[in-house]
Amino acid sequence: MLLGNTMKKGTVKINFTIGFGNNLFQYCTGKLIADTFGLQLSHRAISEIGLPSSTAVEDSSLPTIYVDDSNYKKVLYSSNMQDCNIIVNGYFEDYKIFKPYLKEIRESFSPVEITNTADVILHLRLQNRLVQEAHNKNHISAESIKKVLQKFNFGKLHIVTDAEKWTDYDKHDIEKIQDQVRCGPNPNPTWVPTEQSIQYMNHLIEGLSDLQPIVHCNGKDMLQGSGGLRGGFMDDFNLLRSFNQVIIHNSTFSWWAATLSGAQKVAIFNPWKIAKPPHMRRNLGRTDYDGWFSWGGKEALYFNHYGVEE
Numbered sequence: 001m002l003l004g005n006t007m008k009k010g011t012v013k014i015n016f017t018i019g020f021g022n023n024l025f026q027y028c029t030g031k032l033i034a035d036t037f038g039l040q041l042s043h044r045a046i047s048e049i050g051l052p053s054s055t056a057v058e059d060s061s062l063p064t065i066y067v068d069d070s071n072y073k074k075v076l077y078s079s080n081m082q083d084c085n086i087i088v089n090g091y092f093e094d095y096k097i098f099k100p101y102l103k104e105i106r107e108s109f110s111p112v113e114i115t116n117t118a119d120v121i122l123h124l125r126l127q128n129r130l131v132q133e134a135h136n137k138n139h140i141s142a143e144s145i146k147k148v149l150q151k152f153n154f155g156k157l158h159i160v161t162d163a164e165k166w167t168d169y170d171k172h173d174i175e176k177i178q179d180q181v182r183c184g185p186n187p188n189p190t191w192v193p194t195e196q197s198i199q200y201m202n203h204l205i206e207g208l209s210d211l212q213p214i215v216h217c218n219g220k221d222m223l224q225g226s227g228g229l230r231g232g233f234m235d236d237f238n239l240l241r242s243f244n245q246v247i248i249h250n251s252t253f254s255w256w257a258a259t260l261s262g263a264q265k266v267a268i269f270n271p272w273k274i275a276k277p278p279h280m281r282r283n284l285g286r287t288d289y290d291g292w293f294s295w296g297g298k299e300a301l302y303f304n305h306y307g308v309e310e
Contacts (some may be wrong), residue, residue, distance in 0.1 A: 001269025050110030142207025144300030
């Protein structure tokens with residue numbers, strides 16, 4: 001990725017956490033540190049995106065530095081970290097540290113050709129976010145989606161989603177999602193009222209129906225312990241990468257798809273992943289890569305707009 005110093009003394013070890021998007025942030029941060037200081041790199045494979053494992057023999061005589069969200073900039077911009085072993089374990093949702101190296105980052109993974117330049121694709125992560133209280137308040141209205149679509153010149157709207165279907169939802173559908181979410185790392189989350197989940201999902205389906213979207217639903221089983229990913233998720237990821245116009249709401253999954261594809265026009269939801277001062281590590285909703293722009297605000301949120309209690 002970077003030229004860096006060719007002397008390899010220490011080792012950067014990446015401890016991947018849960019979440020495909022999180023793992024990509026961790027890998028790119030770890031590789032950035034390793035390349036900057038000429039260190040060895042050690043991590044397991046992310047085989048879905050063509051990234052092989054990397055092993056290295058650590059020099060146990062060297063001191064160990066732990067890099068997380070609180071100190072990654074201090075490490076990256078230090079003068080010398082060669083004589084250290086570095087353990088990387090955080091989220092690193094800071095688009096600015098990757099911006100100078102986008103070409104090298106994209107070349108690190110198996111490419112997907114952009115084949116659709118006429119249409120626009122919207123990624124909607126629903127599933128666990130439809131039923132868990134921690135996420136339900138962040139849903140956007142159909143009207144806000146239509147508003148950002150006015151910024152695009154497109155033929156058809158495509159929607160890619162982890163929803164199992166795109167027809168009216170009822171109590172049984174929501175209960176099925178809850179059962180699937182229980183298989184994840186948080187088996188006992190706080191659920192939103194079932195009627196609220198039904199209301200939002202049906203609002204979305206009905207509110208966008210006049211656009212006659214082409215909807216790509218992933219109805220495969222949720223991967224055990226994944227936190228929300230369904231089997232075959234790479235089909236969704238690569239579909240997103242094949243579009244030249246992308247709309248992102250609140251998912252590192254689609255953020256990385258658009259980042260790696262180099263799509264020419266990307267809209268990203270402004271309030272998403274924005275940390276309040278003084279902790280400014282999260283800034284994904286303001287990503288300003290070439291062709292990217294931010295959209296929406298509190299007025300775009302469905303439950304605020306419609307007066308439903310959160």
